[in-house]
Amino acid sequence: MKTQEAMVNAFIEGAAELDEATAALIAQRKALLGPAYRLMYERPLHFVRGEGVWLYDPDGNAYLDAYNNVTSVGHCHPKVVEAIRRQVGILATNTRYLHGAVLDYARRLLATMPSEIGHLMFTCTGSDANDLAVRIAQAHTGGKGIIVTETAYHGITQAVSEFSPSLGENVDLGVHVRTVPAPDSYRSENVAEEFTAAVRAAIGDLRRHGIKPALLICDGIFASDGVFDGPAGFLKRAVDAIREAGGLYIADEVQSGFARTGEAMWGFQRHGVVPDLVTMGKPMGNGFPVAGVAARPEVLADFGAKARYFNTFGGNAVAVAAASAVLDVIEEEGLLENARTIGRHIKEGFQALAGRHACLGDVRGAGLFLGVEIVSDRAGKTPDAAAATRIINGLRDENVLISGCAKAANVLKIRPPLVFTRENADELITKLDLVLQRLS
Template identity: 55%
Template sequence: MSFSKAFSNIMDSNSYRPGAADGAEPLIAARQRLLGPANRLFYQRPVHIVRGLGAHLYDADGLEYLDGYNNVASVGHCEPRVTEAVTRQMATLNTHTRYLHGGIVDYSERLLATMPGALDQVMYACTGSEANDLALRVAETFTGARGVVITADAYHGNTAAVTAISPSLGGATTIGDHVRTVAPPDSYRVPAGELAERFAADVARAADELKAAGHGVSALVLDTIFSSDGVYATPDVLGPAVDVVRGHGGVFLADEVQPGFARTGDTTWGFQRHHVTPDLVTMGKPMGNGLPVAAMVGRSEVIAPFATGVPYFNTFAGNPVSMAAAWAVLDVIADDGLLGNARDVGAALREGVSAIGDPRIGDVRGSGLYIGVEISDPETGTPDRTTARRLVNELRERRVLISVCGSEGQVLKIRPPLVFSPSDVDWFCSALTDVLALLA
């Protein structure tokens, strides 16, 4: 089951019920006419959001929603310190990085200080897709190989290069012939003690296939929370697989767009949970709390062959306004203790969902404020995509916003802003309890 099929009745702009969008039909029609069918909307009854604050959103009728999904506004919608920093810098200067400016240097020093010392250089982009595209180019130049190993339902972006390593997109998208997929370390179906060994064995087989096909091994590319695959958060799983790839001459690229910036509640970066140091790290969405800023961090020796041979330039990447936003995000995470909040509130949310005790909840997993809830048939244990889809849409009717992930679209994906609170946990669990009872 592809990502696009799993989302078909949740985000397809053609799936809303006529007359059911609270007066938004003209806006929906205009959107379809002007933007075309590729730009999808969430939910059978799309939400018309006009304002946000913290972990809450407000629609055109003034109704309040609980945002259980948004990692773009990671430190909260309309966070005052981020807003003020961006406004101040925009009123002073915004230009490209071929002029000297202290903002990009200061931020780079601060960002690199959150990572192992071997990761000592950073290059900027505007989106996570661009950062991953750049990282693939860097890896290929360094290794002289093209083959890439990814997980079976990975998502790494929407440029041509990263679409080729994003099987979860589904539809007419196909992965490249230089790509091999492996199953994620599925903690629901594989004993914890076997996860690392099995995953490494699968990566070894994929690497052997790539070499046999003449592609060689360029990179193992992983979202370290395996978000599109279904949210698998068991720590200390990746080390053996990384060793395998390096043994074949490849590099490990950790895609931290999803788990990075304190999301997992125990470490700043998802790869740190596995006690490995990547060769390249990419980041995006939550980096600027909604401002377009992304980056690729790496070992200087890995970056050097590309950086000395290609005059990389990206007009908006690392601009002073985006750097101001990114700096303010780090301030808010530190000053408001959001790493600890993600840990504590995330644990309370997992406990609250587990305590509902519904037999259709097959597993509640995750780390910090990244949680996956496996919805399965209570008699057979098989994935229940239909119920998961209905749960998401019925939660929307109770003004609670989440989505789905997983190979069958059977996993509820809960990924709220890091400012999610105990009262938000109560709202979420109460709404989920009501919806499960409704669908009984």
């Protein structure tokens, strides 16, 4: 059995000196919650309050949050808080009774998608959404085979963990799962061609084993693989390939959805393809548990004819109130545009830093979803996970929150709240510069 720490930026016991209070909380956690939970950072953080882009520890120290995309319109956004506070005192039942708000929300959300996508179903988490999407895809295609990128994360249910290779080598992939290399635009000149060829090879291998292909699932921006956005449109031919093979294309928008890319409401839109199923989660309720699956009606028909779906909390009136408020805030505060302009500003700032710090091998991403690849050698593009870890923890010590990802654990993962200001961006850039200077 390999070591358990497949998780980038996981806290590892004994790796750093801890203050007494932190050590005591960690000991309690271990005793009460058991061994499967992970903390982040060499010295884990304890937060007691959040507001906008800031998280506060018990001593009142403020941390600039450039990582959490759940609280995507900012921690405790007053409008979302107010919507939850109002509805929670009125009603929270379930979808076996009629309620108007869930319908109004579905209509509004579906209006942000291509017209081919006509239904919306509600779950509580992105994992549940991907789990349901796979059931729908398998019912429609009659196949089981699943194709994912090799460091993908799609969720934590048993079925979904079987196609979430980033969980590590000790979590078995399903026998019906094939992985393809991530679309590594840093190392390849022909991402579209190579990715398509890999998907075609995976389809062939599934068939060779008597497994009918059911689906290709891709992040709008390939997140845990290393924040690969790739050239716009590169995904189209791989989608054609899976469809030719009788399979579906599921767009996992749990991370790239809700305006994060700054280009469009959904990450898949940059590829000029219309998915068969779209899954969404994390930022949908700005922290309130709500997630969902949008589907082409003809794809959902087979599942609906065979099975019923009921998610006790999915689509209840409070969840829908929170989710509606998130859409309001995205519109009213112009957050799609903010993600684009502030994201571009950060990207340019990072690119300028790359001129002075050779370890910044690649700066990529779209909008406020950015990746910075850390290398020990620019010519060879050699991943430097140790340096990435030092940078992530160095920023943490400067009260700035980011994390890491990628197969080689060497990519900085930066996903600030969509309300990030130019001032916040400059602080992030300045502090990264400072940490990099210390590193060299």
